[in-house]
Amino acid sequence: MGSTATAYLTGFGAYLPGDPVDNDGIAARLGGDDAVTERIRQRVLDANGIRQRHYALDEHGEPTELNEQLAVKALQAALDDRGIRAEDLRMLACATTMGDLLVPGFASMVHGRLGGGPMQTLTASGVCASSLAALDAAVSKIRLGDHPRAAVVGSELPSRSLRQRRFDGIRAGMDSHFLRWMLSDGAGAAIVEFQPHPTKPSLRVDWVRQVSLAHEHDVCMRAGMSGPEPIVGATWQDLDIAEAEAAGMFVLRQDVSMLDDLAEAGFRQFEELVDIGLVDVIHLDHVVCHYSTNAFRDLAFDALSRRIPNLNTDRWYSNLETRGNTGSASIFIALEEAWRTGRFKPGETVLLAVPESGRFSFAFAHLTVVAPPGQPA
């Protein structure tokens, strides 16, 4: 024997705090309105192509919500979409880059706020690809038959650490500006079940795959240390807080010179999926891809086109330009919007792709749209 169940995504939710903020509204919230910063911001925005995003900050830059609140609102939206309650869940898998607290784990806080009954929790912490690591865990437990229903959420609230006060008096080069004018807040969630939605289409999860190449790559994105390598006795936990802050350890940084390598490694991972047969390019209908800036959209599109000859923009989806780059939340926010706006039809297949710069990780998931039971696919 050894039979497993099948995992289906049956409900989707997203939460983006506050009104959308256009490019002119950023400085009021994050600061940095001096002429030099203004020029850098403009350059970064031109490159990333993001036209609007959301911040859990008011118009004066003061926080309006916690990260765990964003997560709960996205989860609630997904539960409502599916027509079930938190009490129906037996597992909650949460992905985030940084929770609100150092301790306890993010998923414990989200569960506490969400309510419901006893459930398994998992905090997948990392950067963007932690989203699919959380999905993988939930899908695996559903397939094992250990739980009938789970929820997955990716949630981020980086804005509070992107404000001017973090940057005053510290060295902030392109490694921090690039992220400062790119990242924003939001949460996206999905419900995972061992049965398809009884009356609406569902997304069957065919497989999830995550791979790290940290064994052959240095750190690309970091906070908590002053250089590219952690040093014993010199991480943010070792130093006085003021000292660590002065060393710029609380600023999120990305070595932008490594990003071309990251993109190249990501394409190789995709090609491997094709080569080993996990992706059948003839039958791949949609690609929902997370990328940090539009510069990578074109690169990715070209690279995928090499293997998918009839790839066109109708089959390619991202909402980066209007929802911003929300890290681990972004793949779920994109999936929710693509689903809600009716892009996918029963029988079609969807590839989710999430490259993570942190230290070179790549996650993919393959989904198939299935009609409700009793209806023709």
Add this chain to the structure above:
Amino acid sequence: MTTDTISTADAAASVADSLADRLADVWVELEERLDRVPVLSRLAEGTVTLRDYERLLFNLRQQVVDGSPWISRAASNFDIEHFELRTAAIRHAEEEHRDYLMLERDYVAIGGSLAELRAGRKNLGSEALSGYMFHYADRSNPTGLLGAMFIIEGLGAKRAAGWAERFQEVLGLADNQVHFMQYHQEADSEHTGALEAILTSGIIDESAADEIVRCAQVVARLYALQLEELDN
């Protein structure tokens, strides 16, 4: 040849043979009846729903929890002349008395509420079956209950795993969601082996055989009734 010339051993063998034939007849009749039970015919057709499986587990659980108690009660009513049957009943009761926990885990694994399951009541068929078993177990030396074993363990050994496989096939269930039915194939095969040994050991006389057959007939009918009367 007159009856006087037939040895005791031959007589016992002929009782055992005819008992096996009579029980086989009861079994055939039960199978025919099971084919007409709505939930089982939907299972066979492939139109069974998750709700059907959930209700089946819910209904079975209310009677399965009584399994070990009635076997224990029967054990206590076998006198020293029936020591072998007492031994078998004590062993069997011990083996069965945690079974319902497996069923409960399956029920929770498909999304059911443990609190609701545990607050459930028996359906009409389960009431009749359970009432009959306890009543029978109260008799002194309730040897006829071997007929009940023949039916209940037979269902476990011969049918449950097939049901589990078919539910998995139709509903896409994981092994973790059909433990109770899967497990009974192995466990009840052992039990039916032990039962077979008792029935052919020579300790069953003609009148005991009659009791066993009658008990098997009643239990077969009441077990099917339990499956017919889901939620009633």
